[in-house]
Amino acid sequence: MVLQHDRPTLSTRIDAVTGGRRLRRLRQHDWSRRLVRETELSPADLIWPIFVREGAGADEAVPSMPGVARRSVARAVEAAREARDLGIPVVALFPFTTRDRRDDRGSEALNENNLVCRASRAIKDAVPEVGILCDVALDPYTSHGHDGVMRGGRIDNDESVEILCRQALVQARSGCDIIGPSDMMDGRVAMIRETLDAEGLRDTMIMSYAAKYASAFYGPFRDAVGSNDLLKGDKRTYQMDFGNAEEAVREAAQDIAEGADMIMVKPGMVYLDIVARLAAEFGMPTFAYQTSGEYAMIEAAAGNGWLDGERAMMESLAAFKRAGAAGILSYFAPRAAAALRRG
Numbered sequence: 437m438v439l440q441h442d443r444p445t446l447s448t449r450i451d452a453v454t455g456g457r458r459l460r461r462l463r464q465h466d467w468s469r470r471l472v473r474e475t476e477l478s479p480a481d482l483i484w485p486i487f488v489r490e491g492a493g494a495d496e497a498v499p500s501m502p503g504v505a506r507r508s509v510a511r512a513v514e515a516a517r518e519a520r521d522l523g524i525p526v527v528a529l530f531p532f533t534t535r536d537r538r539d540d541r542g543s544e545a546l547n548e549n550n551l552v553c554r555a556s557r558a559i560k561d562a563v564p565e566v567g568i569l570c571d572v573a574l575d576p577y578t579s580h581g582h583d584g585v586m587r588g589g590r591i592d593n594d595e596s597v598e599i600l601c602r603q604a605l606v607q608a609r610s611g612c613d614i615i616g617p618s619d620m621m622d623g624r625v626a627m628i629r630e631t632l633d634a635e636g637l638r639d640t641m642i643m644s645y646a647a648k649y650a651s652a653f654y655g656p657f658r659d660a661v662g663s664n665d666l667l668k669g670d671k672r673t674y675q676m677d678f679g680n681a682e683e684a685v686r687e688a689a690q691d692i693a694e695g696a697d698m699i700m701v702k703p704g705m706v707y708l709d710i711v712a713r714l715a716a717e718f719g720m721p722t723f724a725y726q727t728s729g730e731y732a733m734i735e736a737a738a739g740n741g742w743l744d745g746e747r748a749m750m751e752s753l754a755a756f757k758r759a760g761a762a763g764i765l766s767y768f769a770p771r772a773a774a775a776l777r778r779g
């Protein structure tokens with residue numbers, strides 16, 4: 437019984453059971469911890485999602501996402517400048533669309549002067565060093581809040597794909613560098629690639645939301661883009677079932693075969709197993725989306741003083757790198773990049 441040993445005997449016993457391999461040895465100093473750290477987050481790993489709104493003037497707070505706001509196009513350009521200065525390579529643009537610009541076909545998605553297109557052009561013009569990612573999906577534009585179009589009460593895959601291809605084209609022509617199909621329709625990556633190539637847009641990249649789950653962790657995002665009150669039913673006929681991992685492998689394989697340059701898993705924190713698995717299995721640049729709900733969870737707890745928000749932010753982002761992600765879409769991007777630069 438250990439308690440009966442005197443100290444030297446105890447130490448000898450511990451050396452015997454550990455074989456002298458004392459793993460705490462490397463954790464003694466800040467310098468030794470830094471020396472052996474396996475993965476490290478950098479501003480270059482971050483993609484900053486930005487919400488854009490019509491009109492000019494001050495930012496509009498999104499109550500369910502403390503610290504996140506809907507910005508005018510001019511303020512979105514300022515965000516892109518901030519991204520450049522912080523070393524964040526890419527901003528992702530999401531439009532807040534009021535009810536009057538929505539219809540059941542999401543027609544506004546095809547308007548080359550819609551908010552996302554205007555913001556893309558303005559950012560490309562002012563800050564060409566920063567990459568622009570745009571979501572391809574109809575939910576910011578439909579009156580029913582779904583990512584595709586409805587026919588007979590169902591989301592019609594092929595008809596939706598046809599519209600999504602045109603949406604991708606309109607966005608690419610406005611300066612979007614990376615098309616991010618987030619709609620989960622079948623065959624859309626190949627059809628989008630074909631459409632872009634046919635129009636001479638061979639350099640436009642595709643980051644597919646390869647494994648996107650039907651998730652409760654998108655709630656605050658739907659507030660931010662104005663879809664929450666409109667959404668009829670749920671998205672389970674196209675977004676994935678959270679019980680499935682093998683299916684994520686099939687989804688990713690399919691998107692890669694269809695021409696995706698990069699793949700993404702979403703949500704992120706709750707699906708780190710999928711991130712790790714896809715990164716290891718395909719060796720493709722694999723991204724993770726730390727979604728609005730995951731952000732809100734940390735912010736809400738931090739706001740109540742229940743955890744140290746700054747530390748939780750860094751720890752949560754580091755987890756993605758450890759899992760093998762090439763990068764992370766996160767609303768923390770500017771704060772995390774600033775913290776990383778401070779060291």
Ligand code: PBG
Nearest residue numbers: 573575618653654657727728729
């Ligand atoms: C649109 C889209 C969603 C998100 C990104 N693109 C919402 C959804 O699918 O309902 C969620 C992002 C977030 O929660 O931060 N298809």
